[in-house]
Amino acid sequence: MATATLPPELRLTHLRQLEAEAIHIIREVVTQFAKPVMLYSIGKDSSVLLHLARKAFYPGKIPFPLLHVNTTWKFGEMISFRDRMAEEIGFDLISHTNPEGIAAGINPFDHGSKNYTDIMKTQALKQALNAGGYDAAFGGARRDEEKSRAKERVFSFRDRNHRWDPKNQRPELWNLYNGRVHKGESIRVFPISNWTELDVWQYIHLEEIPIVPLYYSAVRPVVERDGVIIMVDDDRFVFEDGEKPEMKSVRFRTLGCYPLSGAVESTATTLPEIIQEMLLATRSEREGRVIDYDESGSMEEKKRQGYF
Amino acid sequence: MSHQSELIAKDIDAYLAEHERKDLLRFLTCGSVDDGKSTLIGRLLHDSKMIYEDTLASLEADSTTQGSAGDHVDLALLMDGLKAEREQGITIDVAYRYFSTARRKFIISDTPGHEQYTRNMVTGASTCQLAIILIDARHGVMAQTKRHSFIASLLGIRNVVVAINKMDLVDYSAERFHEIKGEYLAFAKELEQIDPYFIPMSALLGDNVVDKGDNLEWFDGATLMEHLETVDVEAGVDLEHFRMPVQMVSRPNLDFRGFCGTISNGVIRPGDEVASLPSGVTSTVDRIVTFDGDLDFAGPGRAVTLTLTDEIDVSRGDLLVKVGDLPLRSDRFEAMLVWMGEAAMTPGHQYVLQSVNGTSNATVESIVHRVDVNTMERVAADELGLNDIATCLIASDRELLFDRYGDNRQTGSFVLIDKLTNATVGAGMIQSAKSAWDRAPEETLTRQVSGIDAAERAIRYGQQPCTVLLTGLTAAGKSTIATALERELFDRGKVSLRLDGENIRMGISRDLGFTAQERSENLRRVSEVARIANSQGIVAIAALVAPNAEVRGRARELIGSDRFVEVFVDTPIEVCRQRDPEGMYEAADRGDIPMFPGVSATYQRPTDADLVIDTSVQSIEECVSAILKLLGDKGFLRG
Numbered sequence A: 001m002a003t004a005t006l007p008p009e010l011r012l013t014h015l016r017q018l019e020a021e022a023i024h025i026i027r028e029v030v031t032q033f034a035k036p037v038m039l040y041s042i043g044k045d046s047s048v049l050l051h052l053a054r055k056a057f058y059p060g061k062i063p064f065p066l067l068h069v070n071t072t073w074k075f076g077e078m079i080s081f082r083d084r085m086a087e088e089i090g091f092d093l094i095s096h097t098n099p100e101g102i103a104a105g106i107n108p109f110d111h112g113s114k115n116y117t118d119i120m121k122t123q124a125l126k127q128a129l130n131a132g133g134y135d136a137a138f139g140g141a142r143r144d145e146e147k148s149r150a151k152e153r154v155f156s157f158r159d160r161n162h163r164w165d166p167k168n169q170r171p172e173l174w175n176l177y178n179g180r181v182h183k184g185e186s187i188r189v190f191p192i193s194n195w196t197e198l199d200v201w202q203y204i205h206l207e208e209i210p211i212v213p214l215y216y217s218a219v220r221p222v223v224e225r226d227g228v229i230i231m232v233d234d235d236r237f238v239f240e241d242g243e244k245p246e247m248k249s250v251r252f253r254t255l256g257c258y259p260l261s262g263a264v265e266s267t268a269t270t271l272p273e274i275i276q277e278m279l280l281a282t283r284s285e286r287e288g289r290v291i292d293y294d295e296s297g298s299m300e301e302k303k304r305q306g307y308f
Numbered sequence B: 001m002s003h004q005s006e007l008i009a010k011d012i013d014a015y016l017a018e019h020e021r022k023d024l025l026r027f028l029t030c031g032s033v034d035d036g037k038s039t040l041i042g043r044l045l046h047d048s049k050m051i052y053e054d055t056l057a058s059l060e061a062d063s064t065t066q067g068s069a070g071d072h073v074d075l076a077l078l079m080d081g082l083k084a085e086r087e088q089g090i091t092i093d094v095a096y097r098y099f100s101t102a103r104r105k106f107i108i109s110d111t112p113g114h115e116q117y118t119r120n121m122v123t124g125a126s127t128c129q130l131a132i133i134l135i136d137a138r139h140g141v142m143a144q145t146k147r148h149s150f151i152a153s154l155l156g157i158r159n160v161v162v163a164i165n166k167m168d169l170v171d172y173s174a175e176r177f178h179e180i181k182g183e184y185l186a187f188a189k190e191l192e193q194i195d196p197y198f199i200p201m202s203a204l205l206g207d208n209v210v211d212k213g214d215n216l217e218w219f220d221g222a223t224l225m226e227h228l229e230t231v232d233v234e235a236g237v238d239l240e241h242f243r244m245p246v247q248m249v250s251r252p253n254l255d256f257r258g259f260c261g262t263i264s265n266g267v268i269r270p271g272d273e274v275a276s277l278p279s280g281v282t283s284t285v286d287r288i289v290t291f292d293g294d295l296d297f298a299g300p301g302r303a304v305t306l307t308l309t310d311e312i313d314v315s316r317g318d319l320l321v322k323v324g325d326l327p328l329r330s331d332r333f334e335a336m337l338v339w340m341g342e343a344a345m346t347p348g349h350q351y352v353l354q355s356v357n358g359t360s361n362a363t364v365e366s367i368v369h370r371v372d373v374n375t376m377e378r379v380a381a382d383e384l385g386l387n388d389i390a391t392c393l394i395a396s397d398r399e400l401l402f403d404r405y406g407d408n409r410q411t412g413s414f415v416l417i418d419k420l421t422n423a424t425v426g427a428g429m430i431q432s433a434k435s436a437w438d439r440a441p442e443e444t445l446t447r448q449v450s451g452i453d454a455a456e457r458a459i460r461y462g463q464q465p466c467t468v469l470l471t472g473l474t475a476a477g478k479s480t481i482a483t484a485l486e487r488e489l490f491d492r493g494k495v496s497l498r499l500d501g502e503n504i505r506m507g508i509s510r511d512l513g514f515t516a517q518e519r520s521e522n523l524r525r526v527s528e529v530a531r532i533a534n535s536q537g538i539v540a541i542a543a544l545v546a547p548n549a550e551v552r553g554r555a556r557e558l559i560g561s562d563r564f565v566e567v568f569v570d571t572p573i574e575v576c577r578q579r580d581p582e583g584m585y586e587a588a589d590r591g592d593i594p595m596f597p598g599v600s601a602t603y604q605r606p607t608d609a610d611l612v613i614d615t616s617v618q619s620i621e622e623c624v625s626a627i628l629k630l631l632g633d634k635g636f637l638r639g
Helices: A014-032 A044-057 A076-090 A099-103 A112-132 A147-151 A197-207 A271-284 A286-292 A299-305 B012-020 B037-047 B053-066 B082-088 B115-125 B143-154 B174-188 B224-230 B454-461 B478-491 B501-506 B516-535 B549-559 B573-579 B584-590 B620-633
Strands: A036-039 A066-069 A093-096 A136-138 A155-158 A186-189 A218-225 A228-231 A246-252 A263-265 B023-030 B095-100 B104-110 B130-136 B159-165 B194-200 B243-245 B248-253 B256-262 B273-277 B281-289 B303-308 B319-322 B328-339 B350-355 B358-371 B389-402 B413-417 B424-434 B467-471 B496-500 B539-544 B564-569 B611-613
Touching (some): A014 B248, A014 B256, A076 A093, A147 B095, A271 B012, B023 B143, B037 B104, B037 B130, B143 B159, B159 B174, B194 B224, B467 B478, B478 B539, B516 B549, B549 B564
Parallel strands (some): A066 A093, B023 B104, B496 B539
Antiparallel strands (some): A246 A263, B273 B281, B281 B303, B350 B413
């Protein structure tokens, strides 16, 4: 009854297998939950997730909204990219900013990255999720990002306070995902859990997925502060004594709020060049990763509090 | 982490093209820190140049202060060690690790090997295609080796690598290697493994992990990495039995209605005839729709959207299969259950069962036997604690469609969920469908014995009891023959009991419909009544469609082969259709009667009937005579 081996035409490459797994997960969410939402950070992982969602429901439209937690300090190019995508692809975009944070004038220059992140990101996300009454929220996190993620489930349970309990996770077997929750509880869903950073880049290359131009090198106004290259994205930038913007060819490996995102000096202007740089850089530019991975530095702690 | 290929710097486009062609292998590492599991994983990553140089530099520094590897770099420090996790009280769990080489991407399900983490190992194994079983060469096959091998086999992993590690501590002895290999093969006979691959190695020193090394020259097999890169894990993929569990129905507009799902087994092409289960309604595949365009065919693992040529009712939890290739269906089945809940499972408690069929309510009716994971022995059990594995009888409040887990890991698996906490508490692998045919009577019941014996009855009635089963299509003439036979026996002074399928459904089986399972139950009831009649000296005449050969076999078994006479009323279907007294064939053609044997369900023709008659060419009298002659020849009509 079984064939000796799989004929080549039926063989799926690792990216096609990862893609099929993600599509299966995304479809599962839509049927198991009453009100799912997809968190959209505008970064490359979000772009992949969005692309997979389009594939999952083709020829239909994406049947849930995309939620962007807007700290108001995102790169201008990110916001214009976001709006362009919403227009071109035709998804339902919800943007939320913490009104209390705005009222209090919270910003990354005066209030420190920790407070700022908590108020404008973690609290804002909780507000938006509560307001929407969402019982499932997709995220683009991957297990290879850092140690505490290596054990996180694809369907990751959150209590009423959006907290994650790493010691009490549901066993996840085969492709059966248990999405049962009581009222107020929710599930964070990570369809690209099994992807590595290289898989993501390779898939973007293969599928020609649009990404924010900031990932590509260009001459941009920057200042160097404590060894970190920060872009002067708009006139809200607070210069310290003696600081002056310089024009440098830089690009970003991860995108967030512009005052908190470190750039790398680079001349990579094509995807293959970016991938090449990433693969070669990991050996010698570990110090750069501290910035890249700033958000995940104490990820487990943040996740317990309800951040993604 | 990714493979540090020279192509990256030289020709990135070539590197990307190469990377794009890789396939994926998910494997399980079974063992504990003491077996050198972390060292092995560290070595795989290190020697395949997955570890960045600065990581290695800091590792070398750490090794001299905290390592346990003497002068060597302690690669186990690369993994977040289990000990540290245990000290910090972090749940010991499945950790997934990723690496790739020029040929393949690998996902490691890294689980601890101790008995108290059996559930984690089961979880990790559920998605793996291959397992590496680690054996310490000094200790040979131990209880944990058997446990790991059993779990891997239980979860359907057929590709096993037995890594006999720490060969450096037994002087790289070939004799020791062969001794352990022999020990392993002796106990693994009972396990379903495809020819385990044995490999002597030293993960600590790197022998036979990625590179061959100089110490094991007597071994001429592939190194572990060579094996992982080349082993054909897709050998044996089932391309024949198409199964697509329907995840969702896509209806973006009035003109499009697609059924979305991931194909678990088999291959589908436009034009293929498919049946949607449980309804049994059939249609033809029109298109295989994907974002990247329609496909000419799709095989296992593809997430697709199928459109059909007919507007038929299909919903989430339904199973699309090829016509005539049915899965098992039952509301009761036997399964291997791994208990994962902190609270013990006692039979009778209700859980939510989740499978490709969606969810239903289910109870574990009974524990058939528990399996000791260390010895694989069957032991009795009243309840299941955390990590226990047992064969159980499961009852669902609705009929489920499934395959044996051994045939299909997707359609053969389920999880049990606690109704209060929503936690996943059990993982099940279905072994077989069970129905009332299998159910043993309550042990408290006692059979009342008659005061009249069989010989007395035979003398009084002038006959030996038997059961005549008239099987055949609707309108084949079964009931007419049964009635005529009854008349003839009566006139000859014989005593018979006529059991007409339709009459039975008006009373005893009033609660049954016409699914395969219900037809089976109807025949079971008729067979039980016939058995009672036979036990009291009476000839039973049963006239039912009885379309399923296996179910007819069970009737034969219940009544007793020596008393069971199977008569196949083989009237051609065209003739049956012309007769069609109640217009049932027409209704079935319209789809009004689902699962109608001969139209929308299969009638399995008997191949070993005691007698075949055909009412289109034989008169009723001729048919009855033929049956009477057969009964006479078999000695049933003499006292």
